[in-house]
Amino acid sequence: MQSVRLLMIGLGNVGQGLLTILIEQEQSLRQYGLNFSVVGVNDLRLGSLADPRGLSLPDLLAAAAQGDLNRVAAEKKGLSVEDMLEQVDYDVLVEASYTNLQSGEPATGYIRKAVSSRKHVVTTNKGPIALHYPELQSLAEQNGVRIGFEGTVMSGTPAIFLGMNWLKAAGIQRIQGILNGTTNFILTKMEEGMEYAEALAEAQRLGYAEADPTGDVEGYDAAGKVVILSNVLMGHSIAMGEVDRQGITHLTSADIRDAQRAGQRWKLIGTIEAVEGTIRASVKPRMLPLSHPLAQVMGATNAITYTTRYLGEVTLIGAGAGRLQTGYALLADLLSIYRRESS
Amino acid sequence: MQSVRLLMIGLGNVGQGLLTILIEQEQSLRQYGLNFSVVGVNDLRLGSLADPRGLSLPDLLAAAAQGDLNRVAAEKKGLSVEDMLEQVDYDVLVEASYTNLQSGEPATGYIRKAVSSRKHVVTTNKGPIALHYPELQSLAEQNGVRIGFEGTVMSGTPAIFLGMNWLKAAGIQRIQGILNGTTNFILTKMEEGMEYAEALAEAQRLGYAEADPTGDVEGYDAAGKVVILSNVLMGHSIAMGEVDRQGITHLTSADIRDAQRAGQRWKLIGTIEAVEGTIRASVKPRMLPLSHPLAQVMGATNAITYTTRYLGEVTLIGAGAGRLQTGYALLADLLSIYRRESS
Numbered sequence: 001m002q003s004v005r006l007l008m009i010g011l012g013n014v015g016q017g018l019l020t021i022l023i024e025q026e027q028s029l030r031q032y033g034l035n036f037s038v039v040g041v042n043d044l045r046l047g048s049l050a051d052p053r054g055l056s057l058p059d060l061l062a063a064a065a066q067g068d069l070n071r072v073a074a075e076k077k078g079l080s081v082e083d084m085l086e087q088v089d090y091d092v093l094v095e096a097s098y099t100n101l102q103s104g105e106p107a108t109g110y111i112r113k114a115v116s117s118r119k120h121v122v123t124t125n126k127g128p129i130a131l132h133y134p135e136l137q138s139l140a141e142q143n144g145v146r147i148g149f150e151g152t153v154m155s156g157t158p159a160i161f162l163g164m165n166w167l168k169a170a171g172i173q174r175i176q177g178i179l180n181g182t183t184n185f186i187l188t189k190m191e192e193g194m195e196y197a198e199a200l201a202e203a204q205r206l207g208y209a210e211a212d213p214t215g216d217v218e219g220y221d222a223a224g225k226v227v228i229l230s231n232v233l234m235g236h237s238i239a240m241g242e243v244d245r246q247g248i249t250h251l252t253s254a255d256i257r258d259a260q261r262a263g264q265r266w267k268l269i270g271t272i273e274a275v276e277g278t279i280r281a282s283v284k285p286r287m288l289p290l291s292h293p294l295a296q297v298m299g300a301t302n303a304i305t306y307t308t309r310y311l312g313e314v315t316l317i318g319a320g321a322g323r324l325q326t327g328y329a330l331l332a333d334l335l336s337i338y339r340r341e342s343s
Numbered sequence: 344m345q346s347v348r349l350l351m352i353g354l355g356n357v358g359q360g361l362l363t364i365l366i367e368q369e370q371s372l373r374q375y376g377l378n379f380s381v382v383g384v385n386d387l388r389l390g391s392l393a394d395p396r397g398l399s400l401p402d403l404l405a406a407a408a409q410g411d412l413n414r415v416a417a418e419k420k421g422l423s424v425e426d427m428l429e430q431v432d433y434d435v436l437v438e439a440s441y442t443n444l445q446s447g448e449p450a451t452g453y454i455r456k457a458v459s460s461r462k463h464v465v466t467t468n469k470g471p472i473a474l475h476y477p478e479l480q481s482l483a484e485q486n487g488v489r490i491g492f493e494g495t496v497m498s499g500t501p502a503i504f505l506g507m508n509w510l511k512a513a514g515i516q517r518i519q520g521i522l523n524g525t526t527n528f529i530l531t532k533m534e535e536g537m538e539y540a541e542a543l544a545e546a547q548r549l550g551y552a553e554a555d556p557t558g559d560v561e562g563y564d565a566a567g568k569v570v571i572l573s574n575v576l577m578g579h580s581i582a583m584g585e586v587d588r589q590g591i592t593h594l595t596s597a598d599i600r601d602a603q604r605a606g607q608r609w610k611l612i613g614t615i616e617a618v619e620g621t622i623r624a625s626v627k628p629r630m631l632p633l634s635h636p637l638a639q640v641m642g643a644t645n646a647i648t649y650t651t652r653y654l655g656e657v658t659l660i661g662a663g664a665g666r667l668q669t670g671y672a673l674l675a676d677l678l679s680i681y682r683r684e685s686s
Binding site: 021025028157158161162165169170293296298311313314315316317325332335 | 364368371498499500501504505508509512513634636639641653654655656657658659660661662665667668670671674675678
């Protein structure tokens with residue numbers, strides 16, 4: 001039985017999703033020979049706990065739902081993240097704090113620190129991976145540890161896993177995807193007859209869009225994913241600023257209706273393409289014919305089409321967000337690290 | 344550099360696809376530390392060659408295209424498969440001979456022989472896997488070798504890889520798929536206005552359907568894939584006879600038009616479902632609403648939707664056949680065997 005001690009930064013929806021799965025799957029994980037414990041949690045809003053004997057996962061989950069970790073039994077309370085990273089004995093940093101696509105901080109600093117201390121990292125945080133992947137990856141290799149980041153693109157729908165472990169060797173020539181669920185939901189509602197503002201309000205009501213929706217509707221979130229896919233799958237490091245980015249805020253109901261009349265549909269499409277030895281990356285609304293595999297992906301669902309030398313087009317469709325979906329991405333990354341170690 | 348000596352049974356489209364990729368990717372495979380050679384080939388129609396120093400892959404490919412292997416330089420010619428399996432020193436059996444869904448022979452015997460001699464096997468042959476998977480898999484485990492069979496379902500589109508390495512741990516509750524390209528092509532053509540017989544003739548003209556189309560149009564091919572998916576991904580061994588199977592031969596243009604008028608579309612759907620501790624498996628034409636992800640898959644393309652506990656629905660769409668596509672399945676299986684060994 002291998003004991004894996006997790007240090008969790010961020011216990012929002014994603015962290016809680018992981019806890020839910022760890023609790024439900026405890027028995028089957030033991031059958032894999034893995035015993036996960038959480039030896040530290042730090043959440044900006046909920047509080048901070050650490051205990052080398054492991055915290056009670058059901059207690060953590062219940063306390064998180066009630067908005068305060070303080071009632072959970074723990075040896076130490078109130079440690080800062082920095083102190084935790086120094087003082088707590090752990091095996092994997094689970095980084096699920098808030099996303100910052102300008103600096104990638106503070107998450108990048110946490111990951112750098114963990115990797116430098118020879119700890120594995122699993123994260124769903126786009127910031128560090130979009131902005132600092134080459135540096136972090138090479139630091140991880142130097143230290144003999146791994147960074148899992150499946151959840152940064154399409155939550156637990158395995159866009160990155162499939163790309164790295166199957167499609168890369170088939171020769172990826174182009175990647176196109178609906179990589180942001182909020183904008184796809186808004187476009188779907190507009191096609192059903194809503195104006196942009198009304199559709200955005202509906203997305204906000206359902207929790208798909210944040211109070212400040214800029215990151216989604218102006219295409220920054222999708223651009224971050226485009227950068228990640230380019231760096232990881234196309235072997236080409238590009239920066240956020242190199243993505244030719246345009247959001248959906250200028251699209252009107254009239255545009256949507258014009259497309260419908262032409263048998264087409266507007267989608268916000270992220271594209272990464274190898275062109276004459278370089279990479280062309282963009283996020284743009286595109287009018288697709290209804291026969292295009294991405295044209296049929298409606299609502300908050302995400303999808304990605306890889307065009308490859310040996311397999312032609314391979315399309316993967318699935319959730320782009322969600323508590324359990326993204327929590328599962330973290331678990332799958334953990335399993336991938338420990339399966340490889342034990343094989 | 345690891346040397347991997349292949350013994351190939353069957354050098355039809357699939358085997359030739361693998362050769363093409365091995366030739367094109369020789370340099371990048373060497374960068375992985377792998378050096379593939381072919382030390383024996385036996386094809387019922389083209390002939391039989393063996394050479395411990397390795398056969399010339401470009402010569403093999405050219406000779407196969409011309410229909411006769413005899414002009415390729417080789418130490419031994421004309422060996423039977425049985426003699427080859429006894430006399431040739433090899434590392435992996437590449438089994439790509441013809442499919443027999445009644446007995447699985449002669450391929451099953453070849454695979455049994457190889458595995459018993461502690462050789463890995465990669466195959467695209469549905470017969471042995473649909474009919475004898477539990478026996479062959481346990482024989483492989485006893486002998487410390489692996490059997491790769493990605494190409495038996497959806498060619499190189501990684502339906503099995505994704506299921507085994509990602510979705511199984513997410514809790515697969517149901518699998519539904521368009522698993523036969525020929526019938527999907529025929530249904531697409533019927534929707535465009537052809538009668539069944541006309542659409543079948545067109546499929547035969549394009550090489551999608553064989554002279555005797557029974558295996559495809561009566562659903563046997565799809566049923567074989569359903570059995571494989573059930574055995575491998577649902578942990579439930581079922582037999583071909585347990586699949587509730589119905590083909591598309593009774594569908595008329597009137598049925599197609601009725602569906603269209605109702606905003607629906609006929610598809611031949613393979614289903615495997617966990618119901619009250621047991622497995623229900625079927626291959627049947629089903630009328631799907633156009634909003635269903637499988638309804639939009641047209642022509643010879645295949646698709647599969649996994650319904651899972653933690654990820655909801657995950658759909659994979661891609662080629663279901665093809666020379667390079669299926670050849671790539673063999674290469675990916677080979678890489679998966681040797682990457683694991685070297686990691």
